[in-house]
Amino acid sequence: MNKLLVQPLRECAISTVIIIDALDECQDDEPASAILSVLGQFVSQFPNVKFFLTGHPEPRIREGFHLSLLVEVTDVLVLHDVEPSLVNSDIFLFLKQRFLELAHH
Numbered sequence: 001m002n003k004l005l006v007q008p009l010r011e012c013a014i015s016t017v018i019i020i021d022a023l024d025e026c027q028d029d030e031p032a033s034a035i036l037s038v039l040g041q042f043v044s045q046f047p048n049v050k051f052f053l054t055g056h057p058e059p060r061i062r063e064g065f066h067l068s069l070l071v072e073v074t075d076v077l078v079l080h081d082v083e084p085s086l087v088n089s090d091i092f093l094f095l096k097q098r099f100l101e102l103a104h105h
Contacts, residue, residue, distance in 0.1 A: 001038060009046040016049045023055030036064030043073055 009016070020035070028034050039051060055061055057078070065074050079087075 001042065006042050006045060009049050012046075012048060014048065018049060018051050020051065020053045021055075023053050023061055024058050025055070028060065031060060031063060032067055033060050033064035036061070036070060037067060040064075040067045040069030043070070 023033065023035065026033075026035060030037065036053075043049075043051070064070070065076060
């Protein structure tokens with residue numbers, strides 16, 4: 001963890017976003033996600049880095065986000081809580097833009 005993430009990210013002056021998709025699909029038998037536990041230990045050391053994690057809200061993931069090291073630095077967005085009209089509008093805009101791009105090629 002130190003050589004792979006901590007040292008490079010601590011030395012990086014560029015704002016960075018790291019995406020971890022489908023956290024719920026990781027093989028993880030810990031009661032609170034081991035990945036979230038490790039991130040919680042180091043996240044305060046990289047002020048220029050944001051982590052964007054996605055996954056179904058399984059108990060081990062929900063518990064992982066409630067770890068004391070992550071509570072203060074975590075924002076949780078539950079997709080099912082977003083107004084459906086906003087979701088539909090975003091999808092419409094995305095598809096419209098992509099189809100316009102295709103039409104011009």
